Amino acid sequence: xxxxxxxxxxxxxxxxxIASLNCTYSDRGSQSxxxxxxxxxxxxxxxxxIYSNGDKxxxxxxxxxxxxxxxxSLLIRDSQPSDSATxxxxxxxxSASKIIFGSGxxxxxxx
Amino acid sequence: xxxxxxxxxxxxxxxxxxxxxxxxxxxxxxALYWYRQSLGQGLEFLIYFQGNSAPDKSxxxxxxxxxxxxxxxxxxxxxxRTQQEDSAxxxxxxxxxxxxxxPQHFGDGxxxxxx
Numbered sequence: 001x002x003x004x005x006x007x008x009x010x011x012x013x014x015x016x017x018i019a020s021l022n023c024t025y026s027d028r029g030s031q032s033x034x035x036x037x038x039x040x041x042x043x044x045x046x047x048x049x050i051y052s053n054g055d056k057x058x059x060x061x062x063x064x065x066x067x068x069x070x071x072x073s074l075l076i077r078d079s080q081p082s083d084s085a086t087x088x089x090x091x092x093x094x095s096a097s098k099i100i101f102g103s104g105x106x107x108x109x110x111x
Numbered sequence: 112x113x114x115x116x117x118x119x120x121x122x123x124x125x126x127x128x129x130x131x132x133x134x135x136x137x138x139x140x141x142a143l144y145w146y147r148q149s150l151g152q153g154l155e156f157l158i159y160f161q162g163n164s165a166p167d168k169s170x171x172x173x174x175x176x177x178x179x180x181x182x183x184x185x186x187x188x189x190x191x192r193t194q195q196e197d198s199a200x201x202x203x204x205x206x207x208x209x210x211x212x213x214p215q216h217f218g219d220g221x222x223x224x225x226x
Contacts, residue, residue: 051211
């Protein structure tokens, strides 16, 4: 059973600080990785995708990928209260055309 | 354009009844997923349809659950003889492969409550 692991949190970060969210995955052959944000009572929405080792930046968000360590992370700079949500890591199964989600990390930005 | 549409948005029913949940994906999307999300929990994969391939049913929790996708478009998730533990939000997502990428677009979900 291929797995995507995340710390459930809650992760509490002061406003303006950097929030760091981590994800590990078991499928060594995976090549595609995604971060979704889910506000309470809402559906998940895609915020970042990453395919190559290293960093990918989009505004205040940076995704980091290390395939050798089977580790992907999301950094949120200058955290805002509106960033408070659950962040879901998702990984493409290398042997099946399927996306596998982690259980999510709940992030709380305190003013 | 229209997003993923799910109906009903809320469903309350008595234990033992059958329910049908509908998902209308984004036009042209070949991939369609069903997930279940209990309160405060992560996404639980149920079933995956990809084009004309046989569906991946590996996430269905019991034989009371079934799903079909007609004409490669609309999908219906059926739960027979509902139990209280079936109470959850049922989310549908559709997507399209671009190389190795398949961003998923989620519907607003159906909140199912079993009395």
